[in-house]
Amino acid sequence: MITLLTDFGTADYFVPAVKGVILSIHPTVQIIDLTHEIPAQDITAGAFTLGACYQNFPAGTIHLAVVDPGVGSARRAIVVRAGNQLFVGPDNGIFSYVYARESQVHVFQLERDEYFRHPVSATFHGRDVFAPVAAWLSRGLQPEAVGREIQDYIGIEIPQPLNDADGNRVIGSILHIDRFGNCITNLTERELRIEQSGIRNPESAIKLLFAGREIGQFGSHFAQSAVKGEPFAYLGSAGFWEIALWCDSAANRLGARRGTEVILEFQ
Amino acid sequence: MITLLTDFGTADYFVPAVKGVILSIHPTVQIIDLTHEIPAQDITAGAFTLGACYQNFPAGTIHLAVVDPGVGSARRAIVVRAGNQLFVGPDNGIFSYVYARESQVHVFQLERDEYFRHPVSATFHGRDVFAPVAAWLSRGLQPEAVGREIQDYIGIEIPQPLNDADGNRVIGSILHIDRFGNCITNLTERELRIEQSGIRNPESAIKLLFAGREIGQFGSHFAQSAVKGEPFAYLGSAGFWEIALWCDSAANRLGARRGTEVILEFQ
Amino acid sequence: MITLLTDFGTADYFVPAVKGVILSIHPTVQIIDLTHEIPAQDITAGAFTLGACYQNFPAGTIHLAVVDPGVGSARRAIVVRAGNQLFVGPDNGIFSYVYARESQVHVFQLERDEYFRHPVSATFHGRDVFAPVAAWLSRGLQPEAVGREIQDYIGIEIPQPLNDADGNRVIGSILHIDRFGNCITNLTERELRIEQSGIRNPESAIKLLFAGREIGQFGSHFAQSAVKGEPFAYLGSAGFWEIALWCDSAANRLGARRGTEVILEFQ
Numbered sequence: 156m157i158t159l160l161t162d163f164g165t166a167d168y169f170v171p172a173v174k175g176v177i178l179s180i181h182p183t184v185q186i187i188d189l190t191h192e193i194p195a196q197d198i199t200a201g202a203f204t205l206g207a208c209y210q211n212f213p214a215g216t217i218h219l220a221v222v223d224p225g226v227g228s229a230r231r232a233i234v235v236r237a238g239n240q241l242f243v244g245p246d247n248g249i250f251s252y253v254y255a256r257e258s259q260v261h262v263f264q265l266e267r268d269e270y271f272r273h274p275v276s277a278t279f280h281g282r283d284v285f286a287p288v289a290a291w292l293s294r295g296l297q298p299e300a301v302g303r304e305i306q307d308y309i310g311i312e313i314p315q316p317l318n319d320a321d322g323n324r325v326i327g328s329i330l331h332i333d334r335f336g337n338c339i340t341n342l343t344e345r346e347l348r349i350e351q352s353g354i355r356n357p358e359s360a361i362k363l364l365f366a367g368r369e370i371g372q373f374g375s376h377f378a379q380s381a382v383k384g385e386p387f388a389y390l391g392s393a394g395f396w397e398i399a400l401w402c403d404s405a406a407n408r409l410g411a412r413r414g415t416e417v418i419l420e421f422q
Numbered sequence: 423m424i425t426l427l428t429d430f431g432t433a434d435y436f437v438p439a440v441k442g443v444i445l446s447i448h449p450t451v452q453i454i455d456l457t458h459e460i461p462a463q464d465i466t467a468g469a470f471t472l473g474a475c476y477q478n479f480p481a482g483t484i485h486l487a488v489v490d491p492g493v494g495s496a497r498r499a500i501v502v503r504a505g506n507q508l509f510v511g512p513d514n515g516i517f518s519y520v521y522a523r524e525s526q527v528h529v530f531q532l533e534r535d536e537y538f539r540h541p542v543s544a545t546f547h548g549r550d551v552f553a554p555v556a557a558w559l560s561r562g563l564q565p566e567a568v569g570r571e572i573q574d575y576i577g578i579e580i581p582q583p584l585n586d587a588d589g590n591r592v593i594g595s596i597l598h599i600d601r602f603g604n605c606i607t608n609l610t611e612r613e614l615r616i617e618q619s620g621i622r623n624p625e626s627a628i629k630l631l632f633a634g635r636e637i638g639q640f641g642s643h644f645a646q647s648a649v650k651g652e653p654f655a656y657l658g659s660a661g662f663w664e665i666a667l668w669c670d671s672a673a674n675r676l677g678a679r680r681g682t683e684v685i686l687e688f689q
Numbered sequence: 690m691i692t693l694l695t696d697f698g699t700a701d702y703f704v705p706a707v708k709g710v711i712l713s714i715h716p717t718v719q720i721i722d723l724t725h726e727i728p729a730q731d732i733t734a735g736a737f738t739l740g741a742c743y744q745n746f747p748a749g750t751i752h753l754a755v756v757d758p759g760v761g762s763a764r765r766a767i768v769v770r771a772g773n774q775l776f777v778g779p780d781n782g783i784f785s786y787v788y789a790r791e792s793q794v795h796v797f798q799l800e801r802d803e804y805f806r807h808p809v810s811a812t813f814h815g816r817d818v819f820a821p822v823a824a825w826l827s828r829g830l831q832p833e834a835v836g837r838e839i840q841d842y843i844g845i846e847i848p849q850p851l852n853d854a855d856g857n858r859v860i861g862s863i864l865h866i867d868r869f870g871n872c873i874t875n876l877t878e879r880e881l882r883i884e885q886s887g888i889r890n891p892e893s894a895i896k897l898l899f900a901g902r903e904i905g906q907f908g909s910h911f912a913q914s915a916v917k918g919e920p921f922a923y924l925g926s927a928g929f930w931e932i933a934l935w936c937d938s939a940a941n942r943l944g945a946r947r948g949t950e951v952i953l954e955f956q
Contacts, residue, residue: 156449165722166724166726166867171721172745175746175747176745182690187441189438190432191432195869211549213442213445216442276924276926278925333434389545392439392543392545432699454708457700457701457702459699478710483709600701656812657811657812659706659810660702669730
């Protein structure tokens with residue numbers, strides 16, 4: 156099974172060219188689209204989206220991820236073995252959530268060009284390098300066979316929530332904004348756990364400050380929290396607290412973007 | 423074979439998470455996307471779209487439909503057996519066209535949580551409840567095994583054309599507006615049959631009134647009817663008369679929306 | 690293996706209806722989406738996109754292409770055998786790049802309606818004619834069995850670069866504009882080859898004139914050529930020179946569209 160995550164969009168010949176190359180090498184492999192709508196060249200968004208779903212796939216899955224602004228330059232191409240899965244793509248941080256979550260990570264640089272499609276174009280390594288390598292891996296090729304293991308692979312920093320000195324504030328930030336404009340923070344149940352039943356954490360009064368205002372409502376799910384026109388927080392399905400507006404874009408309304416600070420105050 | 427119909431869009435991790443969970447339980451099942459672009463939380467649009475294509479799929483197909491504004495609340499989760507197919511989703515009317523068309527309908531409430539993914543999140547039952555149940559059904563699990571049969575499942579009303587008292591008018595309405603802005607009415611060949619050859623029903627002079635004007639042209643297909651800038655009616659492929667504008671949105675131009683009245687006058 | 694290329698979009702029931710019909714006839718066939726976002730009724734764009742990727746698929750692939758403004762009229766339906774693959778669709782030029790590239794082309798008119806879905810609607814031959822025929826072909830039906838071979842099938846002209854009389858100018862044009870606004874010309878390596886290393890062809894000073902201005906930068910790939918705000922040319926992955934703007938639409942900025950002239954001057 157090979158999954159695809161790209162910023163190619165689905166209107167042009169890019170995605171089918173990748174699929175055709177894979178199927179020419181391995182006609183019976185199952186190809187699953189993760190998404191092709193990562194914003195153009197946005198490695199951080201690609202890394203988040205891959206990070207939020209790769210663990211739902213079975214052992215042995217091969218994830219092909221191509222958000223590749225450096226295509227044609229000297230950036231390396233890699234295969235990663237981690238969490239009983241394989242990952243193929245450019246060495247630019249696209250696998251950062253995998254590196255952060257998996258205890259056993261091995262990264263191999265793609266060097267053996269007999270597994271590439273020739274001639275290798277300068278602009279479309281998704282088709283000419285990553286697709287054929289993924290297809291050969293799905294037929295049993297071992298990552299060790301494509302090139303040597305490297306240690307200096309590139310990761311992008313994933314911001315972690317910080318506790319302030321006196322212990323009554325946690326400073327987090329927005330990791331990702333989804334297509335609905337929901338703002339996904341880096342706060343998890345570790346920072347803020349709320350009871351199944353309740354609107355508020357019964358153990359302490361808390362405040363959630365975001366984009367210059369207090370988020371007044373929060374609960375364990377949408378239906379529990381949603382008041383029209385009022386931003387609310389809920390524990391999202393990727394394991395992070397999210398800030399949303401009912402039928403509206405919280406990011407647009409609140410002027411938030413990736414990196415915007417979120418403050419949790421315990422009183 | 424499992425099909426997916428959702429309002430998740432294809433930009434985020436939601437759809438691949440659903441697919442990953444299914445494939446982790448049943449790695450060789452074929453997954454077919456119906457669409458993920460149902461307008462957010464629009465159960466009526468989801469019900470129409472599913473209704474317009476589920477019968478094209480073979481017996482034994484499992485349709486997973488998740489347009490679920492009530493996720494996390496007390497709304498029930500169900501499996502439906504009807505027309506030699508299975509349907510999995512929330513009990514909110516998303517299967518109303520199936521209920522209306524199939525003579526044998528059995529609805530089972532999802533209660534046996536050993537078939538769910540754990541922990542069950544409060545916001546993403548598509549991944550945690552519906553996907554694993556669909557996957558187990560595709561491996562042979564019987565609907566009876568997931569919970570007890572219920573009779574009080576929820577249907578949304580599908581408006582039917584009405585004949586007025588003196589028999590020379592039929593009052594219909596718009597069921598759905600597609601992404602091109604074509605307006606799909608609830609009038610079928612039963613209300614208005616036109617000859618293969620002809621522009622007009624030879625048996626009677628008829629008028630089609632819609633959004634405050636008379637639709638002047640109608641035929642059995644696009645090419646026959648289309649006059650630039652002039653709204654026209656044709657018998658659409660879902661079996662309903664549709665009102666369209668050549669290369670334009672009839673809905674926008676005529677100010678029509680779901681529920682807008684359509685009047686057929688025989689003179 | 691059956692691929693699909695249409696202008697249906699992915700929001701409505703059209704694509705799943707096609708897939709359902711195919712899978713009802715051949716439940717285990719693999720269906721691959723090329724794209725469903727060809728601009729509505731744009732046969733030329735459909736032809737280009739199919740042309741840019743069909744050769745990446747293995748021998749025996751069946752390509753179903755439906756961009757069909759003449760549906761319901763007298764336009765013919767065809768099956769094409771070329772390049773060890775099959776193509777199914779309307780006879781309106783959608784397969785023009787296949788005709789131009791393959792030496793052995795055989796075109797058969799779809800006449801035998803026992804392979805169609807009945808009743809055949811007047812508006813949706815994708816579902817009722819092309820899908821079932823493609824499915825039967827994937828089960829081993831021979832093109833000869835669907836109807837007689839024809840010679841007068843329709844091709845759209847693909848503009849070729851022209852050399853002017855004195856040999857120091859080549860006049861090309863834009864074949865296609867992709868969703869990023871990149872302008873794909875009909876100039877290939879034959880007209881302009883640049884060295885792996887270099888920014889300019891070392892053998893001659895050249896000028897690339899486009900939309901009233903000189904394109905100052907060109908190289909073998911994006912990263913080599915891109916200067917923010919400055920249009921540049923690079924050799925694209927479909928084998929044609931493309932003109933682009935870093936993170937912007939060259940077509941919009943330069944006022945270019947399909948057919949816009951491109952002039953290459955050697956001095």
